[in-house]
Amino acid sequence: MKSLILSIAIAATAFSVASADPIADRKAIMKERGGLVGQLAPMVKGEQPFDAAKVAEVFTALQANAAKFDIPALFPESSKEGDTTASPKIWEDMAGFKAAADKFSADVAAAAAAKPQDLDALKASFGTVAGNCASCHEAFRVKKG
Numbered sequence: 832m833k834s835l836i837l838s839i840a841i842a843a844t845a846f847s848v849a850s851a852d853p854i855a856d857r858k859a860i861m862k863e864r865g866g867l868v869g870q871l872a873p874m875v876k877g878e879q880p881f882d883a884a885k886v887a888e889v890f891t892a893l894q895a896n897a898a899k900f901d902i903p904a905l906f907p908e909s910s911k912e913g914d915t916t917a918s919p920k921i922w923e924d925m926a927g928f929k930a931a932a933d934k935f936s937a938d939v940a941a942a943a944a945a946k947p948q949d950l951d952a953l954k955a956s957f958g959t960v961a962g963n964c965a966s967c968h969e970a971f972r973v974k975k976g
C-alpha cells in the first residue's frame with residue numbers, strides 16, 4: 832500500500848513538471864478511465880454477480896486515475912490544436928473545467944470511501960461517478976467526424 836501511494840505521488844509529480852505529448856497523455860488517462868468504468872458496467876447491469884472487492888479495487892484505481900489528471904500539464908495553450916476532441920471551451924472557461932474535474936475526483940473519492948456492499952449501493956455510487964463523464968464531455972469536448 833505504501834509503495835502504491837508512493838508511485839501515485841511520483842506519477843503525479845512527473846505529470847505536473849511537464850508533459851512532452853499532453854494530448855496523448857490526457858487521452859491515455861481517459862482511455863484508462865473508460866476501461867475502469869467498463870469493468871463495472873456489466874455488474875451494474877446485472878450481467879455479472881456483485882463483487883464488493885472488485886468494486887473497491889476499481890473505485891480505488893479510478894481515484895488514482897483522477898489524481899493523474901493534472902490540468903496545467905495536460906492542457907497547455909499549445910495543445911488546443913491537433914488530434915484532439917478537447918473543446919476550445921476548456922481554455923475559455925478553465926475555472927469551469929477545473930471545477931468539473933474536481934467534482935469527478937470528489938465523487939470518485941466518495942464512491943471509494945463508501946465501499947458499496949450491494950448492487951443498489953453500487954448503482955448509486957456508479958451513477959454519480961458516471962454522470963461526470965457525460966456532463967464534462969458535453970461541456971468540454973467536441974464531436975468529430
Ligand code: HEC
Nearest residue numbers: 858861862864865868915916917931932935963964967971
Ligand atoms: C473534467 C472533464 C472530464 C471528465 C470528468 C471526464 N472526461 Fe473523458 N474526456 C475529457 C476531455 C476534455 C476529452 C478529450 C481529450 C482529447 O481528445 O484531448 C475526453 C476524452 C475521453 C475519451 C476518449 C479518449 C481518446 O482516446 O480520444 C474517453 C474514452 C473518455 N474521455 C472517457 C471518460 C469516462 C469513462 C469518464 C467518466 C468516468 C470521463 N471520460 C470523464 C474530459 C473529461
